[in-house]
Amino acid sequence: xxxxxxxxxxxICKSGTSVKIECRSLDFQATTMxxxxxxxxxxxxxxxxxxEGSKATYEQGVEKDKFLINHASLTLSTLTVTSxxxxxxxxxxxxxxxxxxxxxxxxxYFGPGTxxxxx
Amino acid sequence: xxxxxxxPSTLSVQEGDSAVIKCTYSDxxxxxxxxxxxxxxxxxxxxxxxxxxVGEKKDQRIAVTLNKTAKHFSLHITETQPEDxxxxxxxxxxxxxxxxxxxxIGTKLQVIP
Numbered sequence: 001x002x003x004x005x006x007x008x009x010x011x012i013c014k015s016g017t018s019v020k021i022e023c024r025s026l027d028f029q030a031t032t033m034x035x036x037x038x039x040x041x042x043x044x045x046x047x048x049x050x051x052e053g054s055k056a057t058y059e060q061g062v063e064k065d066k067f068l069i070n071h072a073s074l075t076l077s078t079l080t081v082t083s084x085x086x087x088x089x090x091x092x093x094x095x096x097x098x099x100x101x102x103x104x105x106x107x108x109y110f111g112p113g114t115x116x117x118x119x
Numbered sequence: 120x121x122x123x124x125x126x127p128s129t130l131s132v133q134e135g136d137s138a139v140i141k142c143t144y145s146d147x148x149x150x151x152x153x154x155x156x157x158x159x160x161x162x163x164x165x166x167x168x169x170x171x172x173v174g175e176k177k178d179q180r181i182a183v184t185l186n187k188t189a190k191h192f193s194l195h196i197t198e199t200q201p202e203d204x205x206x207x208x209x210x211x212x213x214x215x216x217x218x219x220x221x222x223x224i225g226t227k228l229q230v231i232p
Contacts, residue, residue: 042224043222043225044208046221107153108165109165110163
């Protein structure tokens, strides 16, 4: 399957600082990437859809000024958690859509996730 | 928007028995249904998927069935093994464009040796 990397895998920061998470598609070009947040023992909550070369589409209830997404190239999307607070502590996972034939649904492959702990 | 319901939330089976996880979706336009397996602290891994032009798909011990009329689909794992223990997520999406995938809440499967 397609390979998606994510960096860092784990980060601990002080309250008020900003944290940047990178998501890379290693062996394919991803025009669309997705950012999820997952709390312990819960499902994947979609935060935003990141489209290369355009603004991200945020889900309802997700603050776009707090969770800045940039998709500057076909292989890289970044999520920046600005002025992080303890309630932002979570597991953040990105995924990239592997393009398939036109008209067919496309499979998502996930990154390994980033565990963020805000003290 | 799409709403995916999944049950049970937890499932315990004896090694060698079968496990079945069921999901329903609300949007009749959805036509792609992947299943993901997530082990503790790791990324979700695609294990099988099915498209709406197919009613059933099988890959070794794993099978998925789809009933478009009833808008439900199921994951079947036969001859379960301890390494099948994980959280399983169903999902639904619409083909084409940049349609997002809507996930179910997950099922924690425990296979007892």
